Amino acid sequence: MKPYYAVIFTSVKKVDDPAYDHMARSMTNLAQLQSGYMGHESAREKIGITVSYWESLEAISMWKEQIDHQLAQQLGKEQWYEWYKVRICKVEREYEYKS
Amino acid sequence: MKPYYAVIFTSVKKVDDPAYDHMARSMTNLAQLQSGYMGHESAREKIGITVSYWESLEAISMWKEQIDHQLAQQLGKEQWYEWYKVRICKVEREYEYKS
Numbered sequence: 001m002k003p004y005y006a007v008i009f010t011s012v013k014k015v016d017d018p019a020y021d022h023m024a025r026s027m028t029n030l031a032q033l034q035s036g037y038m039g040h041e042s043a044r045e046k047i048g049i050t051v052s053y054w055e056s057l058e059a060i061s062m063w064k065e066q067i068d069h070q071l072a073q074q075l076g077k078e079q080w081y082e083w084y085k086v087r088i089c090k091v092e093r094e095y096e097y098k099s
Numbered sequence: 100m101k102p103y104y105a106v107i108f109t110s111v112k113k114v115d116d117p118a119y120d121h122m123a124r125s126m127t128n129l130a131q132l133q134s135g136y137m138g139h140e141s142a143r144e145k146i147g148i149t150v151s152y153w154e155s156l157e158a159i160s161m162w163k164e165q166i167d168h169q170l171a172q173q174l175g176k177e178q179w180y181e182w183y184k185v186r187i188c189k190v191e192r193e194y195e196y197k198s
Contacts, residue, residue: 006188008105008150010140014198041109043142049150051107057191077196085195089105089188092156096184097176099113 004038004091007060009050011084020080027072034063053091060088103137103190106159108149110183119179126171133162152190159187 013020031037031052036059040052054060063069076084112119130136130151135158139151153159162168175183 006105006107006186008107010150041146041148043144043146043148045142045144047140047142049140049142049148051109051148051150077198081196081198083195083197086193087105087190088192089190091186091188093187094185096182097180098182099176099180 005054006089006091007052008087011048012082014082104153105188106151107186110147111181113181
């Protein structure tokens with residue numbers, strides 16, 4: 001397995017807001033265009049968890065600094081998130097099951 | 100930050116089954132008693148994502164081998180999961196926001 005990285009983004013929103021859903025979709029589409037993007041998985045109940053996968057730490061830094069993403073992060077703090085936490089992780093091992 | 104580990108468990112279930120929910124709750128309770136357990140976060144929509152956090156790779160191995168958890172893994176494959184993937188990761192950096 002070639003080493004790669006996971007960004008675990010966990011969040012609690014203040015309120016439901018269609019503008020948030022729109023922004024989240026835009027950011028998902030934009031991330032897919034970034035160099036080094038490998039995929040993502042997302043689910044929300046009480047807490048939202050989005051894990052995105054990247055080829056390198058450099059790719060993660062570039063996505064964090066991407067200009068439209070910067071704006072989204074700012075709006076996220078001002079309007080949508082009660083709390084969030086970001087963890088940047090190196091994937092050391094993986095295994096999979098298919099029925 | 101003291102280094103620690105994340106286990107990202109993503110899954111798709113075959114069917115909804117109250118027995119699954121019961122088992123999932125039991126395993127959550129049991130994990131909390133394991134040495135080296137630090138916490139977990141979980142959400143399910145189309146895909147389920149559970150991330151658990153651990154002090155060491157040894158703690159993760161011991162949880163994987165725990166006897167009741169072994170049984171749950173077996174039942175999971177036989178009865179509940181269409182697909183799952185496990186990624187074992189080292190958390191290298193983290194940051195948090197509170198409104």
